Amino acid sequence: MRLSDRTYRDNSGLIPIRWLICILVLALIIYAGVNLGMPYYRYYSLRDDMKNLSEIRPSAASDGEILDMAMAKVTTLNIPIGRDDIVIEHSDGKRVLKTHWTETVSIFGGRLKREYNFSIDTSRIK
Numbered sequence: 001m002r003l004s005d006r007t008y009r010d011n012s013g014l015i016p017i018r019w020l021i022c023i024l025v026l027a028l029i030i031y032a033g034v035n036l037g038m039p040y041y042r043y044y045s046l047r048d049d050m051k052n053l054s055e056i057r058p059s060a061a062s063d064g065e066i067l068d069m070a071m072a073k074v075t076t077l078n079i080p081i082g083r084d085d086i087v088i089e090h091s092d093g094k095r096v097l098k099t100h101w102t103e104t105v106s107i108f109g110g111r112l113k114r115e116y117n118f119s120i121d122t123s124r125i126k
Contacts, residue, residue, distance in 0.1 A: 102115060102118070
């Protein structure tokens with residue numbers, strides 16, 4: 001038996017295990033990243049839509065219609081806020097939309113929990 005054959009035979013079982021471990025670790029990182037990142041995606045998506053809604057002229061749509069459009073986006077994004085949690089104000093002839101909510105994300109069977117507090121005020125968005 002040559003030394004090179006013996007070395008190859010001993011390592012042949014370890015190479016797939018190393019790859020399997022690397023793939024498993026990569027999958028866990030992706031899983032955690034997606035789950036922990038989704039609340040931020042929902043936040044920025046709603047924030048952008050609310051900013052766009054706040055820029056609609058009051059003569060083009062009533063506050064009730066704007067609220068309906070905002071709630072449609074909230075429902076689509078599955079954000080835990082109700083109709084009463086969105087406040088529409090008028091300041092200097094501009095419409096201002098405000099809301100806030102908290103989301104708790106639990107991953108790895110509840111072993112890792114993260115609480116996010118989000119707040120939107122369209123008057124502060126540039």
